[in-house]
Amino acid sequence: MNIHGFLKYQFNHFILRWRWILPIPVGLCLGYWAQKVIQSAVSSYAPASQGNALEAFIWAFGKPEIVYFVVSVLWIFLISDLTPEGSFGQQIILRLGSRNTWWMGKVLFVLLSTFTYALVLLTSFFIPVLSKYPFSETWSTASLNSSGINLGYSTMNGSPLQAFWNILIFLIIGWFAIGLLVQIINLIFKQRWFGFLGGIIIIICSMLGTIDGGPIGGNGIASFFLLQNHLEFTPLWVPERVIPEIYSWIFWAVWVLVCLVTGFIISRRTNFYTVKQEEG
């Protein structure tokens, strides 16, 4: 059993391919857009002040339309075909010798992919942003005055760096958890595009949930179980958090645990037939 070799194979086969170029133009476009928004705020509200690159991130990744319809959909597309295994993958499984090891390797690879995705996306995003504005640990005058770029973040969520980490950590955990669910759906239906479809439906439903607006997680016990109250730290238009952070940690921990256990159960029972889809 060589989990390291298995991860290396998956990295070469699933990440080093053309579709993983996509986060680069997407990140660059988002970065350029965010930089223009910050530029506009700086010139309109505080001509003399400097903008902050972190505020560009908070604007872009605090915006539900971008989080749900762009970066999360792209993420689901990128990892939607890790399961079920094709013929070459079945040769790998035989050599791994254990269904549990195989599933554990898949889980670790989804985690590795999540970090890789975040790294590629954010690096691309910050290239145009940093060409104009530096990182700063304090809120810019523009952000304190412009509802367009922070909507109260500066007064409610600590420093820009804290807000950056809050948003990023919950996105990474959420992407990892959704990535696992996509694999579970694929394994249940034994079709690679079922997971993609299921993931997209979940994302769209989450987006519909945020259209209602209102403080995040503020509408009764049901709101504790809604994905949109946990994937985004807070959406820009409602920069307050009624559900304490700890419940989001619990929500994702339970989600990941359920996927992990379900994956082990399915992998013990599943039959590995020929997948018609061509390798590569």
Added chain:
Amino acid sequence: MGQSQNAVELIAIKKNFNKLTIFEDVNLQIPTASITGVSGPNGAGKSMLLRIICGLVKPTEGQVIVFGKRIGIDRDFPARTGALIDTPGFLPGYSAAKNLQILADIGEKIDRSRIEEVLNIVGLDIKNQQPLHTYSVGMRKRLGIAQAILEEPDLLLLDEPTDSIDQAGWKNVYEYLIQLKEKGCTILLTSNNLDEITILCDQAYILKNKKLTAAG
């Protein structure tokens, strides 16, 4: 469970697929260091039988025992088993040697000389760095055999191994399979080529009408 004289034992195996029974009450003993052939019409379930033996597919009923271990209970997959089932799968952007190297990195440590040796056995050249999407069907089949024999397995499952390989290639493969048997390897192959079964096999079976019966 004690060590058995038989490398493989199938006990009352039944397999349903999409509510259809593919085969039932399949019993088979394959002695260690022998070559066994299974023939039968297309769709009889020969490939499915191999998938069940190597643990990729679970039988609806019955038990598979390989080298004394119950597959699915004592082990998920039989140890030291090489398999070529259906159409072999590869990473088409890589060369033949690179494909084998990736598999070698997962399983037992295999050095480059072994990869070269295996490619020679099946008539491929390690110096050929062409990606696999340029390979013909026959060359892919040869590489499929190379995948299966890479780690010098104790049990080798081959699904129509010489199908789409030219006659010159058969000879190499036959000679190597006989050598493997002499070294103690147990081989189960499916084939619709009766000459192949006659030349190679110590025992032969026919899978037909959902039943496995000994060939005359």
